[in-house]
Amino acid sequence: MQNSEIYLESLITATPQEGRELAIKLARKSIAAIQTDAEKRKALRANYAEDTAQLIASAQIIAVEFQTIAMANNYWKS
Amino acid sequence: MQNSEIYLESLITATPQEGRELAIKLARKSIAAIQTDAEKRKALRANYAEDTAQLIASAQIIAVEFQTIAMANNYWKS
């Protein structure tokens, strides 16, 4: 049931902001890996986009994914 | 669906208190990245601001984001 798409070539990003965007992408790709039907996901997005408890739960995933990415990039410290 | 705004230039903050404030900002920006409609977010804020379970869940995100920021700043140890 794995997606054949390569969506994560590297954890290294040029900037912290790109690190945030990668974290958001990884969270979305995880959901896509479990619910592989794009039409269903589009229909379901309305369910959680206006449910604050689920928005908060989504932000929690982003926080963990971002932590991993930040560690990979040594916090983008020059 | 990414926001084009650059809201995270650096994880480095001058003080721990600013680290807390950055963690709170990142949690809010994650929610904004999923629900991009500012009017909707304003309407939804009433839902979670008086729901203790959701307040607690929000504090959990802040804890994880702050952990990342604290690690980035080497805990602001002089």
Place this chain on the structure above:
Amino acid sequence: MQNSEIYLESLITATPQEGRELAIKLARKSIAAIQTDAEKRKALRANYAEDTAQLIASAQIIAVEFQTIAMANNYWKS
């Protein structure tokens, strides 16, 4: 919507017990940052103080905040 109060001067505490107390304080301050109305928070406290699911969720925040503080203090190892 940030509180102007400086409640986190340092992550460094003299003892592990003070580290626990700081973790509890940080968890409370996160909730206060989202629900800034002190009267509302007082009214809401009754909701979660007798709801075991929410007590458990609160303890989870404390665990994460404490982990950060413990790392900052190098686990108070002499």
Place this chain on the structure above:
Amino acid sequence: MQNSEIYLESLITATPQEGRELAIKLARKSIAAIQTDAEKRKALRANYAEDTAQLIASAQIIAVEFQTIAMANNYWKS
């Protein structure tokens, strides 16, 4: 609203098993810090001790607290 009891003198334990027990104790003390009334806690314990969702959530706290303790003890590696 802090307990005046010193329940955490050190994160260092002689054995991994004692590390587990300390993690369980810390999780309980967090709940006690929020709901300081011992009689109420005793009454509430029945609520979560037979609610599998809450038992699972409690085990999640223990996992995080134990992770901190394990790191403090360098995993009890000789």
Place this chain on the structure above:
Amino acid sequence: MQNSEIYLESLITATPQEGRELAIKLARKSIAAIQTDAEKRKALRANYAEDTAQLIASAQIIAVEFQTIAMANNYWKS
């Protein structure tokens, strides 16, 4: 009640993408370890595959498992 199957030979993967796939696999194997009946799991998959709250919770597991794998691989930094 342990599965006798060896599904984790190593945390080391050739690429970050394979690290993602391993994280997803580990999350699934955890669920299989608790609910060992494959027929029941197949029947249950419909329950969570269209429940956004559960999809989000699943993505949270993947985030934590991936963090471990990323650390194991030193973030696939050359």
Place this chain on the structure above:
Amino acid sequence: MQNSEIYLESLITATPQEGRELAIKLARKSIAAIQTDAEKRKALRANYAEDTAQLIASAQIIAVEFQTIAMANNYWKS
């Protein structure tokens, strides 16, 4: 209310698979520490074994416990 059983002698395991099994065991022992009545636990297991939300929550505990074990074993890197 501590179990007198020593179930964790060491975090060090010979293989990653054994690390997974130890993580699952620790998650179960945490639940047993809170609900010490084995008969009750047996009765309750039916509740969560067919509730996908709870299966997912259980997998989350395993992920965190496994992260600790993986760190202890330096990811079983030779």
